[in-house]
Amino acid sequence: MGFLVSGIHHVAIICSDYQRSKAFYHEQLGFKIIQETYRQERDSYKLDMAVDEHTQIELFSFPDAPVRASFPEAQGLRHLAFKTTKLDETVNYLIRQGISVENIRLDEITGKRFTFFQDPDGLPLELYEV
Incomplete structure (x- = not known):
């Protein structure tokens, strides 16, 4: 038996400015919000958005997350x-x-x-x- 996968469920993205990225993905690109959660113990948001009926984007905010190592060819x-x-x-x-x-x-x-x-x-x- 092989690797039993039927597709990609979600892609997770950590952003630097939660409100700005939420507006980009939801208001500008039009992805539907499924659920928004604020996790006080982490001072972090998690926003689940539907790209289509099969795929989601999880948008996270974390305080002091490191920036991308290089653009665009980082590992x-x-x-x-x-x-x-x-x-x-x-x-x-x-x-x-x-x-x-x-x-x-x-x-x-x-x-x-x-x-x-x-x-x-x-x-x-x-x-x-x-």
């Missing part, structure tokens, strides 16, 4: 990619939200179009057209 998670069937419309939406988006590129291996933008802490986020 560990390189970027988070969101799939879209309407890349041009999605890019235009982000631009209208005041979010800077790189030029659309073509994946030389798959022939698919993609682009990158950043969250408020500089986390690289990708839009990948499927």
